[in-house]
Amino acid sequence: MDYLDNLNPRQREAALHTEGPLLILAGAGSGKTSTMTCRIAYLIREKGVSPYNILAVTFTNKAAGEMRDRVAALIGGGVNMWILTFHSACLRVLRKHAELLGYSRDFAVYDPADQKAAMKSIVKELNLDDKRYTPAYFLSIISDCKEKNMSPEEYRAAHGEDLKTKIIYNAYAAYEALLKKNNAMDFDDLLLNAVKVFQKDEAALLEYQNRFRYIMVDEYQDTNFIQYTFVKMLAQRHNNICVVGDDDQCIYQWRGADIRNILEFEKDFKNTKVVKLEQNYRSTANILAAAHSVIEKNKGRKEKKLWTSKEAGNKIVYYRAEDERDEARYVAQEIDRLKTRERRYSEFAILYRTNAQSRTFEEALSRRDIPYRVLGGLRYYDRKEVKDIISYMRLVQNPADDLALTRIINEPKRGVGAKTIEKLQALARVRGESLFQTLTDEEVTGSLSAKASAGIEQMVRVIQEYNQEQENLRVSDIYDGVLVRTGYLKALEDQNTLEAEGRIENLMEFKSVIYDYEKDDPQLSLPDFMERIALMAEVDNHDENENAVVLMTMHSAKGLEFPFVFLPGMEDGLFPGWRTFDREDGLEEERRLCYVGMTRAKERLCLTSAQMRTLYGKTDFTRESQFLRDLDKHLIDGDAIYEKKKDARAASSMDGYSREKPFDPFQQLKYVKQQVKKTAAEPFKEGDQVVHPKFGRGTVVRADDKIIHVAFLDGSLKKLAAGLAPLSRYIKGKE
DNA sequence: CGTGCCAGAGTTTTT
């Protein structure tokens, strides 16, 4: 029971309360992950509960991974237990039961870009005015509906018979039909359909209810209706449900999170035990007090006040800059000043309200040679080149994926334009086959221009080969092969521009992501990999070991902590954003966001604003954020708010500018060009001793110029494609 | 079919 000794009395109370509903109100930095992991360890080690009977759900892969690691450390060894995100838990349910809803088990998962592409084709098909009805418009309504478990018909019934409703209904229904036809689910469907399975099939529900005798939910304040339903249905039988959350950190209401889920948990589950974790282990007393002085202005929150045994620490620093460049300059200068030898750059974070703010900070940091990393914004997996290569890999996995094929059919340029694609699509539809199937017909490709037919035939060949060989190849080999043999990489190299170079760098970075996965799981299959990245977010990629200042939105920073935190842009209209002004609950959510931002800081917190800000090419005078007025003035260092610090800035900027260099946007590119492995030339013959990265050592038993038969040491006999499979000669003493 | 130019829009986004 030694691990319980590290818990404070309240935390221990929560960890030891295993039977019946439990609500843990865990303030920022109050050690909720420790509490939860110890609770799981306690269930397993002391209560004799099998890990099989425990379900823990989180929102992010990162949180799930961290919990899994810490549980593993406590109970010793691997954890064969469902510690998953909501989405991957639902995915697992659906992989087993999707047939019940008319999907095959290997259904595809559409990410937002796929959704947009799908919706775009629908807008076109329905002949709608694409000025008024954008794909994004429909998708946001559809997402809202799905979060409430509302079908197209129910939407129509709820909104009357006007034209707009009708159009939305048509688009929604068409979208659903398209996804169904493509055997695909979007992110919302994963949750929704898992619930539908439970509603439809009592046996399936019972199966999971019986299995998950103990359920835990992290970040409960951010659950939406459908997630709430999912959890509630599962918990109904054993009623052992433990939710952890902080209503003050609910910042995703605009995405359907329902704060009432946590506020009314006690009403939903009878005899709930409530434990409040109010001791903060993260921040200094001043930071905590400042954050509290802001959040307490909100109405309707559960009363609680964090406390700490830490010292008061430094006061909060506020700097009113002249404009956004001065603001960024100040922040960079402060980082330089505070970055002593025993500090790392990764201990600093700049957390802003909107991604658009990142640019000025990037410039200012570059000028001072401060390494930085921007998270979010253009999501890594949304970048064109990454999407392209993923589409190729999706095609390798499933050539019938028409959406993926249309994306890359002319990427790299093969002389196949919109007209040709339309013709081919029409042909495929008439023939009742997939687009790829149509392209395998040489009569069809032969009818195209010489350039197009040659390009398509080569692409089709490559995809077919890798499709057949995918079981025998590592994901990274497929990746390399596709990149090289489709001509994608060459097309980029030929462009010879800095932009293309950046894209190549991104592709190499993506390869290192694949390597990372393969390191964890040498048997990683293509479908496994595709599944993982489909549900992956950029913050998951955040590497704490990289020595760089972190830039991201306050939203993305939830759950993270940094010794030094800068919150720039404290201006009305920016933070809180101008769209939230008209509604009280909107403003309250912004205030919670401010609270989240402030409580990320462990040692020092610095707020800044600019008197003048250029946004979208328009320069305006600003007014200081009302959140600054909420702040307890005693906790702020130096001058009072509303006053300029003229002399100090003049002095510091002299010193500041002297060490700055002109901004070079490409200094950031740590472009390491890796040689893409080309396959070996010398053909293998019978009797050769070979090594395969996945299957190990073996002997060639038969070989011609196409197929090599290898008997591996594990007894398996594999047929491998010559020149394609990552076979190398076995040399004694060397793997 | 590919490129280049202009008009229009531009919170936050765990999966």
Add this chain to the structure above:
DNA sequence: CTCTGGCACG
């Protein structure tokens, strides 16, 4: 400002 998408032209 800066990215995106649509359209016209070569």
